[in-house]
Amino acid sequence: MPRIQFSSIYVDDQQKGLDFYTDVLGFIVKNDIPMGQYRWITLVSADDPNGPELVLEPSAHPAVAPYRAALVGDGIPMTAFAVEDVQATYERLVAAGVRFVQEPVQMGPVTTAVLDDTCGNLIQLAG
Numbered sequence: 001m002p003r004i005q006f007s008s009i010y011v012d013d014q015q016k017g018l019d020f021y022t023d024v025l026g027f028i029v030k031n032d033i034p035m036g037q038y039r040w041i042t043l044v045s046a047d048d049p050n051g052p053e054l055v056l057e058p059s060a061h062p063a064v065a066p067y068r069a070a071l072v073g074d075g076i077p078m079t080a081f082a083v084e085d086v087q088a089t090y091e092r093l094v095a096a097g098v099r100f101v102q103e104p105v106q107m108g109p110v111t112t113a114v115l116d117d118t119c120g121n122l123i124q125l126a127g
Helices: 014-024 064-073 086-095
Strands: 006-011 028-035 038-044 053-058 079-082 100-107 110-116 122-126
Touching: 006 014, 014 028, 014 038, 014 053, 086 100, 086 110, 086 122
Parallel strands: 006 053, 079 122
Antiparallel strands: 028 038, 038 053, 100 110, 110 122
């Protein structure tokens, strides 16, 4: 059975993305390898350091901008992260200055909220 090893998210600036995803969201660095003009940066959850890795991909490819603009324009998150308590995470991140485009909402058995990652993406929190 296949398993998820990497999932990519496009960021306008890899260092800015790295700072946001580590300092604000709390991911930890798994790899940060110079690759010419860019870096191979992967992050993992502190709770699952051997789990799936989030790749901070440069958004330089011409297909990325219209793709992301369409998603953001329609309010569609690029990806979703699971958290134990969406409301508590929302309150912590709002206090840290994170902008949410959707406050926590109960959706059947889950609660979701959507934040702006400051790197061109909307990210959903679910729990």
